Amino acid sequence: MIRNYFKIAWRNLWRNKLNSFINLVGLSLGLAACILIMMYVSHEKNYDQFHEDAHRIFSIVGKFKMRDDEIRMTRLSASVSSQLKENDPNVEDAFRYYEYHQSINVTPNTANNKVFSENRFAAADANLFSFFSFELLKGSASDVLKDPFSIVLSQDVSEKYFGKANPVGKQIKIKQDSTYNFTVTGVMKDFPTNSSIKADVIISMSSLSLMKETRPLLVSDRFQGGSFATYLKLNAINKATTVANTAKRLDRLSNKESTSSYTLESLASIHAHKIDTGRFNYLNIFPLVAFLILILALTNYISLTTARAGTRAKEVGIRKISGANRNSLAVQFYLESGIFVCISFLIGILISIIVKDHFLELLNIEISNTFFFNGSFIVTLISLLVFAVFFSGIYPAIVLSSSNPIKSFKNKLEKNTGSATVRKVFTTLQFTIAVLLIISGIVMGTQLDFIHNKDTGLQRSNIIMIPVETSIINNAAAFRNEIKKISEVEQTTVSMNKMYGGYGVYFTSKENSSENYTVSVFNVDEHFIKTLAVSWYLEPEERTTFSEDKKIIINQKTISDLGLKSDPRGTKISFGNQFYEIAGVVKDFNYTSLETPIKPLAFFVSSEIDASKNMMGLFSTCLYIKYNSKAKLSTLLTKIENTYTNFDKTTPFSYQFMDDAFDALYKAEERLSFIFYIFIVLALVIASLGLLGLVTFASEQRIKEIGIRKVLGASVSEILVLLSNDFMVLVLLAIVIASPLAWYLADNWLNYFAYRINIPWWSFAIAGGVAIVLSIVTLSFQGIKAAIANPIDSLKTE
Structure with missing residues (x-):
């Protein structure tokens, strides 16, 4: 009987070629769109769920209120993990992770001594491979990050450095404040694309205390904010609140005046806090779009199938007179729908496979092929197929099986259904x-x-931003002077931060007041405001004084939020333990995404000489180059790169146009x-x-x-x-x-x-x-x- 059902179903599909073609194309396209969207959403919402103990792993986050703002501390001091493990029996294990936010120069000890710049560079505790379920291909999980100056490479990086040879035991040089020699102790499988921890090169946490640049990060034994992402593995998931209270108690022991609270965020929620707001909002929009497209395709099928109901009236009548009951007819028509949907589903999968790479390229995300064999994604696909079969078949089966056989011979099925x-x-x-x-x-x-x-209140066009590393420490001023000599260059300026790439935050209060406020901070030189064409609201009375020590420039928003007088020049406000005199006020401008309102901002301004010596010479900074609008960019960039490589041969040259940096926000x-x-x-x-x-x-x-x-x-x-x-x-x-x-x-x-x-x-x-x-x-x-x-x-x- 089932075989007969299949034959009849196939004949009906083949007999009505145009109708079948329209249904097939519409349903296949709709299902392909759904599969692609579900792939993306499932990947993003299943971050970190591949870990065996994912349900018991939490990230500890500090929070404190500053007027209307809630400040989140996702990075804590080095001692937080050990203090919690020692003081709360609910903590089974703890783990620290330090992520470098700049590229690191790596030189493998090979014949050519080629220098590589790695952007995904981190330090981790020795229990990385027992705490998480990352796969180690070479080396012992308990030992690879145990000793100082040990290093673990991802499979891709290992092949990039050493080819197919076993790298364990080989030497690698890491360039920071000095050059350090590391020994490769392990090779790990590349981390899954839906992991919130992403690294290609990981050094042992114990190495940080022996490196001049990172040693200060581990000095403090106070329970407070710091530089380390801290993860806790609990004995039971319902003890998260108890551990958070322990954290609050330990914080008060370190600082009685602290108002911080702590919360434990599940591993599954970490990614949602990391990704940008716009992208996360689409994770909620896209499933709705997928559902609507699927409904469009399925209603097409139902409409056209029931429209053809009248043409099958006599078939239904003959079957009923021959003894077929309503259930058997319903099964027949449901089976037809099921066959059709399954064919469309297979075509939809084929289409999604063909366009997958282009789709992911548009999203600018990477999804490894292994994800398609992930259990949750397979369950999602099966659920989609079951829903499509059920929805597409239920109404036609009811309509076509419910007719009166006498009326069926008179072609009245259409009218009565x-x-x-x-x-x-x-x-x-x-x-x-x-x-x-x-x-x-x-x-x-x-x-x-x-x-x-x-x-946005500042000039974004005709400005190039070049990151300058500390490797140029002895030649910073000379390098900047050579850049200024390039004929197409009109002006240069320096900032500790790249515009639209981050900023500092200080707590401040007015003179004779204990109430604290948060203020964004840029450390810049005296040419910054003019170079970026930021407008003055209240210009300094003496233009040469705003770069003097203990003087600052603020924006209009700072006046309103801090409740300062309308002309605050001469007023002093505190930053840390020191007071600074307000020398001038600039008009509000957007220095972050337009998704957020303008917030209070202050400039610490240095003279050009001091900036070249004390900022460019000692810290990683950003050099802004304003160029003539008639300049030929290819020629200008070649000149800048040649000048750069003459002064810094170790750090690869990179640049970004400021308007591109703004566009990148969106x-x-x-x-x-x-x-x-x-x-x-x-x-x-x-x-x-x-x-x-x-x-x-x-x-x-x-x-x-x-x-x-x-x-x-x-x-x-x-x-x-x-x-x-x-x-x-x-x-x-x-x-x-x-x-x-x-x-x-x-x-x-x-x-x-x-x-x-x-x-x-x-x-x-x-x-x-x-x-x-x-x-x-x-x-x-x-x-x-x-x-x-x-x-x-x-x-x-x-």
Whole structure:
């Protein structure tokens, strides 16, 4: 019997080729889109879940309130892990991880002594491979990071340095404040792409205390903020609050005046705090988009299947008279739907495999092939298939199996099942979804365009930022002077931080006040404000004094937030244990993403000579180069690079344009919105295919009526209007329903931005226009074909 069911199902699919093709294309595309979206979302939301004890591992985070702001300390002092392990029996094990935030020069002891620059460089406690489930390929898990100056390489880095040879026991030089020799003790498998801990080179934690640059990080024995990510493995997950209270108690023992609280965040939640807001918001939006596209594809299938119900009326009647009950018929039609969905699902998987690399490239993320064999992702795929089979088959099975056999012989199945009404509902739903997505896409594009063109209060164009490392310590001033001699260069300035790449934070208070505030801080030289064209709100009374010691420049926001007088020049505010006199005030400008409002800001300003000596010479800094707008960039960059390599032969030359750095803040939104646009087009294609199938069926059903009307003198346009009227009403209804829904969703998305547009009225007009035009084109494609057909062909035979 089952074999017979399969035969009949296949014959019906093959008999109605156009109908089957439309269904197959729409459903395959919809399922492919769902698979890709689910792959991305599942990867992002299953971070760190591959660890065996993931449910028992927590990251400890300190928090304290500073007026309206909550400051999170995700990095703590070196002694926090040992103190918690010693003082709370609920802590089974503890682990520290130190991540370098700049590239490190690595020189393997090989014949060519080639220098490599590694960006994923870290230090870890000796229990790394017992605490987590990372796989060690060579070396002993308990010993590889036990001794000072031991180093573990990832499989890729090991092959990059030493080829296929076993690197264990070989020497590697690490360049920091001095050059240190490390011994390779192990090789680890490359960390999974959905791991929040990512490193290619890991040195032992005990090495840090023997290196001049990192030794101060381990000195403090106080329970407080610091430089180390601290992970705890608990005996039981319900003891997290108890351990957090222990942390608070230990903190009070270190500092009685501390107001910090502590919380334990599960391993699964760490990634959500790390990724940028825009990208994380899309993790919530994309599953909804995937669901809507899937519903579009499935309703297409249901609409076209029930539309063909009347053509199978006699088949149903004969089966019932021959003894088939309703259940067996339902199984038959469910099986047909299942076969069709399974074929579409396989095609959808094939499409997703073909476009996967391009999709991930657009997202700018890496997902290893091993993830596709991850249990949770396989379960997700199976769930998708089961849902698609169930949803697509339930209504056709009910409709087609419930008919009266006598009426079936009279072709009255259509009238009695109410499937025409259902198809109207589905068509309205499809275009509601399409219009909803179009409006959302227009709003996204308009908001991103607004961000890129907004005046942020400083000059971003014609400025190159070059990171300068401490390796240039003895030649900093000479290097800067040589850069200034380049003919295309108009001005240079120095800052401790790259613009849009971070800033310092200080606690400050007004004179004769104990109330603390948080203020962002930039350490810059005297040319910074002029070079970046930051405008003065209150200019220093003496332009030469604002770079003097114990004087600062603030922004307008600092005046309002700290409650300073309208002209605060001469007022003193504290930073740390010292007071600084306000020399001037600049107008507010955006120094972070436009997703966040402008916050209080202060400049510690040095003279050019001091900046070259005490900033560029002692710390990793950023040199800003303002160049002539008529300069040929390729030539200019070659000159800058040649000058750079003359003074620093160990650190690779790198640069970034400031406007690129600003745009990079929104790369996630741009990439994800581009993918969103692709899904919009996909939704429109699927909706149009469904409409094409329905209008094709309608013209077939009314072929004799059309023939009679043509014989009586009806024109092509009149017949086209006849076929289109019902569908156009549904499209207009869809526009009315979608508009308020789209406004609500778009407004909620825009609320994530501190600077946002008002939803443009014309976005609704464009979305409605696109839906109407697309509908007319689709209806015309089949409607004209039916209208110009020879009426004799439709009327000469029954």
